[in-house]
Amino acid sequence: MKKGLLALSPIVAMVVLLIILSIYHGGVSNAPLLFIFVITAMISVAVTRGLSLTERISVFSRGAGSPNLLLMVWIFMLAGAFAATAKEMGAAGAMVDLTLRILPANFALGGLFIAACLTSICMGTSVGTIVALMPIATGMAEATTMTLPIVSAAVVGGAFFGDNLSVISDTTIVATQSQGCRMSDKFRFNIRMVTPAAILVTALYIFLGWGTTGIETEGSVLWWKVMPYFVVFFCAICRIDVTIVLALGCVLTCATGIIDGSYDLIGWEEAAMKGVMGMSELILISLLAGGIFALIRYNGGFDFMISRMTQHVKSTAGAEWSICGLVAFANICTANNTIAILSVGDIAKQVAERFNIDPRRSASLLDTTSCCVQGLLPYGAQLLMASGIAGISAMSIVPWLFYPFLLGLTVIATIVFQRKNAEKMQNI
Numbered sequence: 001m002k003k004g005l006l007a008l009s010p011i012v013a014m015v016v017l018l019i020i021l022s023i024y025h026g027g028v029s030n031a032p033l034l035f036i037f038v039i040t041a042m043i044s045v046a047v048t049r050g051l052s053l054t055e056r057i058s059v060f061s062r063g064a065g066s067p068n069l070l071l072m073v074w075i076f077m078l079a080g081a082f083a084a085t086a087k088e089m090g091a092a093g094a095m096v097d098l099t100l101r102i103l104p105a106n107f108a109l110g111g112l113f114i115a116a117c118l119t120s121i122c123m124g125t126s127v128g129t130i131v132a133l134m135p136i137a138t139g140m141a142e143a144t145t146m147t148l149p150i151v152s153a154a155v156v157g158g159a160f161f162g163d164n165l166s167v168i169s170d171t172t173i174v175a176t177q178s179q180g181c182r183m184s185d186k187f188r189f190n191i192r193m194v195t196p197a198a199i200l201v202t203a204l205y206i207f208l209g210w211g212t213t214g215i216e217t218e219g220s221v222l223w224w225k226v227m228p229y230f231v232v233f234f235c236a237i238c239r240i241d242v243t244i245v246l247a248l249g250c251v252l253t254c255a256t257g258i259i260d261g262s263y264d265l266i267g268w269e270e271a272a273m274k275g276v277m278g279m280s281e282l283i284l285i286s287l288l289a290g291g292i293f294a295l296i297r298y299n300g301g302f303d304f305m306i307s308r309m310t311q312h313v314k315s316t317a318g319a320e321w322s323i324c325g326l327v328a329f330a331n332i333c334t335a336n337n338t339i340a341i342l343s344v345g346d347i348a349k350q351v352a353e354r355f356n357i358d359p360r361r362s363a364s365l366l367d368t369t370s371c372c373v374q375g376l377l378p379y380g381a382q383l384l385m386a387s388g389i390a391g392i393s394a395m396s397i398v399p400w401l402f403y404p405f406l407l408g409l410t411v412i413a414t415i416v417f418q419r420k421n422a423e424k425m426q427n428i
Contacts, residue, residue: 007301010044010292011332018378018395033378033394034281037288044295056295063294064287068336071243072286072381075127076279076388078246083135083389084275085250085268086228089257091135094225109146109154109209110202112137113403116158117198119233124166126159126374126382128242132233133159134389141390144212149396152386154205156375157403159382161198163337164371164407165191170338175367178345179352181359186367189360193414194368197406204402224260228252278391282384286335289379293333305329306347319355320415323348323362324369335380337370368411375404 017036041060048056063069112133120129137151163169165187176183232249254268263271296302309325312318326348330340345366352362374380378394387394 005304006047006049007296007299007304009047010040010296011301013043014040014292034285034288037285037292037379041288041292044292048295048299059298060291060295063297064291066290066294068339069286069290073283074243075131075246075381076283076286076385077276078243078250079131079385080275080277080279080388081272082131082228082232082246082249082253082275083138084278085253085257085271086135087139088267088271089225089253089260089262091225091228091253091256094223106210106212107206108140108144108212109151110206112140112151113154113158113202113205116155117161120159120162121166124162124169124172125242126156126163126371127385128245129159129162130155130382130385130389131242131246132229134386136229138390146209146212148390148392150208150400152390152392152397153400153402156382156386156397157201157401160371160375160404160407161194164194164367171341171367171370174338174341174345175363175370178341179349179359179363179366181363186360186363189358190364190368193364193410194407197403197410201403201406224256228256279388282388285379285384286381289335293335296333302330302333302343306344310347310351313351313355316355316357317415319351319357320361320365323351323357323365324411324415327366327370328373331370331373332377335374335377337374340370340374341366365411368407372404372407372411375401375407 014036017039018033045053045056045060048059051059116129116133119132120126133155134152137155138148140146141148141151163171166172172183172186176186228249231252232245235245235248250272254265257263257268258265306326309322309329313322323344326344327340330343331337334340334343348362348366349359351357352359374382376398377383378398383394383397387397390397
């Protein structure tokens, strides 16, 4: 037990530091967040037993250099380059101009959330949705009285709506496969649980955005400037790999900007490098997180929590709480909802079978809980991506993430009233 608690001490230290800095500074920007992860990395190396310092660093480095993390680094760099070059050549302003012509300013915030919901349903990826919509959202904030944190939250929240429901989402695929149910069945089961939260959040964003004023649009829309956004969005909807989509977007901003006269090749390169450098803190945070959680897994912290959460389960409600607790903890440790579901899926299935929980229900609990937790992690890929493009701290977005918060409340409510809920769901 002492060994398990020692293995989890880096997580405890990280949470305590986040709380202290949040209270002291009124929020945590990306620079202090990076400092917290450096301290946590040192603690994780220090508490590791049975290995030399060189071996501990080797385990840490393997976690930081995992293929999934390095792919994320590529995505961060390309997203930064695309966002910066598109803004430099006027694409962001043209897209905002077009959006404000179509959508009244009063409905812009709620409309942004709905757009993110629909986009993520089609794309099946929260990161892809954020990449596609965040440049537009930041442009809207600059052109109206809306703030960057709230428009960022609208996009991130909507991105998780589709990540949780889309039949082509990797989290949905993993959740249904691990629990042995069909995706279509899980969708029908799941949508009744999350739709009320989405409707309420839409109404809330419309209420908060009411009275928004914007810059009056004049002249005609510069269609050639918005073309890179349309191409990126279309390719993403077609499920082309996000790295290819972003690379294509960078090429298009280069060609369009040079033809338009917005910049020359050197100007494009300077804008691209500025965008990449703007992602540097986020890249370092991601790499440090990978190393920290690799050491926690090596030290047995993950196995310890799984055993502690499942050994005292005696009821259906307790079983559902344990399933949610397992995937939530796994998500905190991996900062990846798909990997979290993969990590605890088999155990969750065993718990569900033992207490006669419908496989559709256990799949929904896994998927929804993981999306809720992932949506609130300041070091998760989605918030890091959104904060990097917007140029704000990830922590400043969290208070406005109404959809992940309500997702969590929805899960709690369905467990508390799980008997009545089970009777309804059996008829779906």
